[in-house]
Amino acid sequence: MAEKALASPLFWQVWTFLGMLGTALAATGLLSPRSSAPARAGAEARTVSLSVTPGRMPESAVAPAPSGDPLLARLAVATSAPERCALLERLQPSEDAQPTYAITTLLERAQHGSVRACATEALGRQPTTEAQSWLVDLAEDPAPEVHRKALDALATRDEPARAVVVEATHSVDLELRISAVEALLKSNREEGYAAAALVLPQVEDAETLATLIDALGASHDPRALPMLEALLDNADRESHLHAISALGELGTPSAATRLEGLLDLGSSEEFSAAVAALKQLIPEFLPRKLQALLTSDNAERRELALSELLALDLPGLSSIMREQLESGEPGRVSLVLRRLIQKPDPSLEADLGAIARHESRRLQGLALRALAELSTPSARTTLQGFASSVPLAQRLIDAHPGDPDEGREKQIAALTRAGRVPSRALIELARDPSASVQTALLSYLEGHEVDSTVWESVVQVAPSSTVRLIAQRSASAVPNAQQGLIAGLGQRADPEFAQVLRLGLRGDPATRNSAISGLIELGDESAWAEVRRLARAPDAPDRDLAVRLLSQRSDADAFRELEGLASDTDAQVSSSALHALQERSPDLVSRLAQRTLQNSAAGDRANLLLLLSDLNANLSRPLLELALGDAEDSVVVQAIESLANLQGPASARRLLSVLSDGNRSEPVRAQAAASLRALGGPLARANRALIESHSPAEPTAEFVCSPGY
Numbered sequence: 001m002a003e004k005a006l007a008s009p010l011f012w013q014v015w016t017f018l019g020m021l022g023t024a025l026a027a028t029g030l031l032s033p034r035s036s037a038p039a040r041a042g043a044e045a046r047t048v049s050l051s052v053t054p055g056r057m058p059e060s061a062v063a064p065a066p067s068g069d070p071l072l073a074r075l076a077v078a079t080s081a082p083e084r085c086a087l088l089e090r091l092q093p094s095e096d097a098q099p100t101y102a103i104t105t106l107l108e109r110a111q112h113g114s115v116r117a118c119a120t121e122a123l124g125r126q127p128t129t130e131a132q133s134w135l136v137d138l139a140e141d142p143a144p145e146v147h148r149k150a151l152d153a154l155a156t157r158d159e160p161a162r163a164v165v166v167e168a169t170h171s172v173d174l175e176l177r178i179s180a181v182e183a184l185l186k187s188n189r190e191e192g193y194a195a196a197a198l199v200l201p202q203v204e205d206a207e208t209l210a211t212l213i214d215a216l217g218a219s220h221d222p223r224a225l226p227m228l229e230a231l232l233d234n235a236d237r238e239s240h241l242h243a244i245s246a247l248g249e250l251g252t253p254s255a256a257t258r259l260e261g262l263l264d265l266g267s268s269e270e271f272s273a274a275v276a277a278l279k280q281l282i283p284e285f286l287p288r289k290l291q292a293l294l295t296s297d298n299a300e301r302r303e304l305a306l307s308e309l310l311a312l313d314l315p316g317l318s319s320i321m322r323e324q325l326e327s328g329e330p331g332r333v334s335l336v337l338r339r340l341i342q343k344p345d346p347s348l349e350a351d352l353g354a355i356a357r358h359e360s361r362r363l364q365g366l367a368l369r370a371l372a373e374l375s376t377p378s379a380r381t382t383l384q385g386f387a388s389s390v391p392l393a394q395r396l397i398d399a400h401p402g403d404p405d406e407g408r409e410k411q412i413a414a415l416t417r418a419g420r421v422p423s424r425a426l427i428e429l430a431r432d433p434s435a436s437v438q439t440a441l442l443s444y445l446e447g448h449e450v451d452s453t454v455w456e457s458v459v460q461v462a463p464s465s466t467v468r469l470i471a472q473r474s475a476s477a478v479p480n481a482q483q484g485l486i487a488g489l490g491q492r493a494d495p496e497f498a499q500v501l502r503l504g505l506r507g508d509p510a511t512r513n514s515a516i517s518g519l520i521e522l523g524d525e526s527a528w529a530e531v532r533r534l535a536r537a538p539d540a541p542d543r544d545l546a547v548r549l550l551s552q553r554s555d556a557d558a559f560r561e562l563e564g565l566a567s568d569t570d571a572q573v574s575s576s577a578l579h580a581l582q583e584r585s586p587d588l589v590s591r592l593a594q595r596t597l598q599n600s601a602a603g604d605r606a607n608l609l610l611l612l613s614d615l616n617a618n619l620s621r622p623l624l625e626l627a628l629g630d631a632e633d634s635v636v637v638q639a640i641e642s643l644a645n646l647q648g649p650a651s652a653r654r655l656l657s658v659l660s661d662g663n664r665s666e667p668v669r670a671q672a673a674a675s676l677r678a679l680g681g682p683l684a685r686a687n688r689a690l691i692e693s694h695s696p697a698e699p700t701a702e703f704v705c706s707p708g709y
Contacts, residue, residue, distance in 0.1 A: 081523025124153025455484020
């Protein structure tokens with residue numbers, strides 16, 4: 001209990017006072033948060049309620065710098081998010097509590113989501129008792145990226161810490177349960193597989209399910225195999241494909257037979273996914289199987305197999321490519337030519353010349369491009385032979401000079417004499433660090449009317465020296481250049497140009513918004529006052545931007561702002577705020593979403609429902625159920641479409657009930673029939689006649705897999 005005595009509030013109040021006086025720190029080197037982390041029970045204890053939140057200092061307040069460690073001193077005064085995260089990443093594990101307290105002090109002050117996630121990850125590397133106590137509190141943090149980092153760290157620690165993670169797998173919060181399961185799987189804990197088997201059937205959100213499938217594959221444990229094989233048979237299309245990839249990552253050889261069958265009968269997507277999986281499982285088998293498929297009776301199988309073979313870069317590939325070029329099948333010839341454009345092969349130069357002389361215009365163009373990539377004197381001579389009759393040949397000769405300096409001189413000359421240069425060419429030139437090219441580029445940009453989006457792209461990719469010159473000249477630049485400069489710097493996220501972004505706050509509304517976004521990306525706290533102003537702006541796009549920026553914070557002020565914006569009169573703003581809040585307070589989002597939908601005008605409800613339909617499935621499904629009772633058919637039709645997108649047996653049963661309801665209008669029943677047919681499964685097959693009576697079948701596209709329920 002000695003460690004806990006040191007964590008008492010009175011002790012650290014005195015300690016903080018002494019730190020501000022500049023005394024005692026040099027003697028002890030400790031900088032501790034004023035925390036009241038509760039004592040943890042033994043290995044067999046279950047987790048206690050984590051309602052105690054450590055007090056937070058204002059983020060603008062700078063903590064006294066710890067003495068003795070330059071890295072901790074820099075961390076104490078760092079202000080930008082990238083700098084803080086970079087310093088946190090450099091902190092090494094230490095039995096000394098000083099790094100732990102430096103991290104927890106930052107956690108008390110930090111509000112930017114990325115910084116809190118970096119700090120939690122850094123805390124997970126510290127072996128101290130204090131670090132573990134904080135991690136237990138953070139395991140229920142409302143920010144997903146924070147509680148995931150905390151659970152990941154706890155799952156790798158001792159029995160009491162792991163008990164906290166196991167307890168979280170029983171949480172009423174499904175998102176927290178899934179995070180805990182993933183943490184246990186990552187640390188290869190036996191409890192993770194039993195918990196995964198229980199939670200998998202409850203996951204309806206496709207993105208969440210994909211993350212869990214990835215975690216099963218990354219576990220590299222045969223205990224995950226039955227769950228992944230079940231997903232092959234029963235999952236929806238995207239999850240089915242994800243399960244194929246996860247089987248390869250899992251590394252269990254017995255899965256190879258199932259995957260090999262997909263090469264013979266699967267769709268093109270299944271074929272590609274199975275190839276990628278087999279590369280990991282049995283790489284020595286795959287080339288032989290693909291070569292055998294080159295003689296398949298199915299033309300599509302031949303092309304799929306060839307495409308994958310070309311990506312393997314095998315010994316003897318040149319002879320395989322020559323056979324395909326001589327096959328006369330345009331699809332296979334085209335595949336080989338495109339590969340030769342990306343990876344030239346001088347041994348096939350004669351074959352390329354023959355195709356350029358005798359094949360169709362499309363294949364001729366590909367062959368000429370492949371010849372140009374060879375850069376050999378004989379290939380250049382062949383191109384010159386076509387220059388008088390095929391314009392593409394001359395363009396390829398000009399674009400592929402033998403000397404790089406010669407090519408650069410041609411580019412500069414083109415900038416000097418051209419009336420207008422394509423935007424794509426300007427952006428590619430901006431990537432060239434050559435001083436002569438950059439000088440010519442700046443001269444062209446200043447002498448021609450260029451769209452602000454081009455300036456923005458140039459600023460993102462150009463060398464820093466060029467961006468400095470653009471920034472220096474921005475005061476006298478045209479509005480397009482000023483707007484593009486600030487927008488580009490916002491995307492560039494380079495702390496060197498933070499002051500330029502602050503000056504951009506004085507610009508027109510579009511420029512000001514770009515500057516605010518860029519400063520927030522840099523973790524600059526001075527911009528948050530501007531974000532709060534945006535949240536109350538009369539224009540909906542400004543309020544929507546405020547939502548996007550506020551969602552990066554996890555403090556109470558940001559939560560209150562988002563809660564207010566969740567009831568915004570604009571559907572897009574309201575939807576964005578609800579999406580930002582759904583991980584932090586699902587119950588609140590459920591109430592707000594239903595109230596907003598009910599209070600919306602009839603003409604707006606269908607659009608709002610569309611925007612809200614991709615909330616987490618446990619939030620969107622009740623909303624869609626509510627909308628099925630709407631008086632407007634357009635709203636009901638949108639609810640039906642969104643329910644079908646959720647997939648699963650619950651959606652199928654609800655669609656069937658709407659289809660069977662004789663009081664529904666015919667457009668509504670027809671949409672239910674079409675959606676149920678697209679969803680597939682046993683209910684659709686058992687009620688085929690009813691479906692056909694309201695929505696006759698049309699020719700269907702390629703079938704990937706039938707969801708089973």
